Amino acid sequence: MKDSIRRRLQQRFWERFAPLYDPFMAVVARSYPRLVSRMVDRIESDADILEVAAGTGIVSLKLAPHVARVMGTDLSPKMIARANHKLKQQRRNGVAFAVADAYRLGCDDASFDATVCVNGLHLMHDPARPLSEMARVLKPGGVLLCATYLHAQSLRARFFSRVIKLGGVKVANEFTIGSMGQLIAGSGFALESQEVLSDIMPLGYIVAVKPDRQ
Ligand SMILES: C[S@@+](CC[C@H](N)C(=O)[O-])C[C@H]1O[C@@H](n2cnc3c(N)ncnc32)[C@H](O)[C@@H]1O
Numbered sequence: 171m172k173d174s175i176r177r178r179l180q181q182r183f184w185e186r187f188a189p190l191y192d193p194f195m196a197v198v199a200r201s202y203p204r205l206v207s208r209m210v211d212r213i214e215s216d217a218d219i220l221e222v223a224a225g226t227g228i229v230s231l232k233l234a235p236h237v238a239r240v241m242g243t244d245l246s247p248k249m250i251a252r253a254n255h256k257l258k259q260q261r262r263n264g265v266a267f268a269v270a271d272a273y274r275l276g277c278d279d280a281s282f283d284a285t286v287c288v289n290g291l292h293l294m295h296d297p298a299r300p301l302s303e304m305a306r307v308l309k310p311g312g313v314l315l316c317a318t319y320l321h322a323q324s325l326r327a328r329f330f331s332r333v334i335k336l337g338g339v340k341v342a343n344e345f346t347i348g349s350m351g352q353l354i355a356g357s358g359f360a361l362e363s364q365e366v367l368s369d370i371m372p373l374g375y376i377v378a379v380k381p382d383r384q
Contacts, residue, residue, distance in 0.1 A: 176295050177271065180340055181245050184225075187338075188248035191226050199228075201369035206232045208365075209286065209315050212377055213237055217283035220307060222272045222300065223290025227253030227265075233286070234265045241277075243270035272300035277307045284313045291318045291350070295342040301357035308380040314359055317375040320345050323366065330371045347374045354378050 184191075195202075206229060213219065217237045221230045224242030226249050234240050242265065244250050253267040270276055272287075272294060285304040291297050304314055321331035321344035335341055345353075347366050355361050359378035367373040 173273075173295060176340075176342075177245065177273070180293055183338055183340060184244075184246035185248045188226070188246060188252055191249065192228070192252070195228060198370050201367040201373045202228065202232075204367055205229075205288070205317055205373065205375060208375065209233060210236045212313065212315065213284050218281070219284045219286060220275070220277065220282040220304075221286040221288075222270075222275070222304060223287055223293070224253065224267065225249045225289075227256055227267055229286060229288050230265055230267070231256060231260060231262060234262045237264070237284075239264045240266075241282075242267045243272075243275065245269070245271050272303060275303045275307055279306055280309045280312075282307050282312060283309060284315060286315045288317045289319060291316060291353075292321060292341055292343045292345060293339075297343060297353055298357050301354060301359070305358050305380050310380060310382045312380045313362075314354065314376075314378045314380070316350075316354060316378070317367075317373055318345060318350065319369070319371045320347060320350065320366065320374045321371065322346050322349070323372040323374070327371045345374060347372075347376075350374045351376055 219240045221242040224230050224244045227242050230240045230242035247269050250267050250269050323346050362377040364376045
């Protein structure tokens with residue numbers, strides 16, 4: 171199947187799921203508070219952040235009070251509409267949301283101090299390409315904070331992976347923490363740390379740095 175068709179199908183799923191996403195995640199995503207606090211510990215307070223595959227902005231809105239600016243982007247206009255709705259309700263400064271495809275971010279080279287991608291990488295069929303886009307828009311020495319559910323990490327994970335797929339989620343990559351790390355290291359980043367957070371399915375969290383010279 172062509173990449174553009176895959177992305178259209180991916181987008182269509184999230185457009186339909188957008189109204190249910192926040193209530194679903196409120197029940198499922200138990201590791202997010204821990205994840206966000208680890209991210210806050212790693213990011214400087216004057217940082218300019220880009221979130222890729224930001225969905226309804228759960229992570230961007232939590233990071234916003236701790237950094238200078240956050241730009242949250244996602245392929246699905248309806249997910250971004252919900253993020254904007256929450257932004258209006260919460261009246262947070264320094265946050266903006268925009269529709270953008272992770273494969274073509276449309277941002278300038280070396281324009282962010284950190285890129286964040288949470289539960290997006292497992293949906294991307296050619297994840298090395300979005301990762302090199304994230305490297306491109308990072309300043310040298312900038313940091314990638316990447317987390318994703320690890321569908322192949324354990325038997326329990328494989329079980330929930332099946333359930334999620336039956337629900338219509340189009341999973342492209344079934345990572346273990348090892349394969350996720352290899353992918354990120356192979357996309358030009360230097361791995362700094364990796365960790366598995368417990369959740370309904372193990373959540374891999376990797377911090378990696380764009381080297382000063384590539
Ligand atoms: C599981 S949600 C995660 C949303 C958010 N990061 C979170 O953790 O709550 C996956 C998101 O990835 C987005 N997505 C999938 N493929 C994408 C792509 N190629 N570019 C940008 N976003 C994409 C979907 O639209 C969806 O909003």
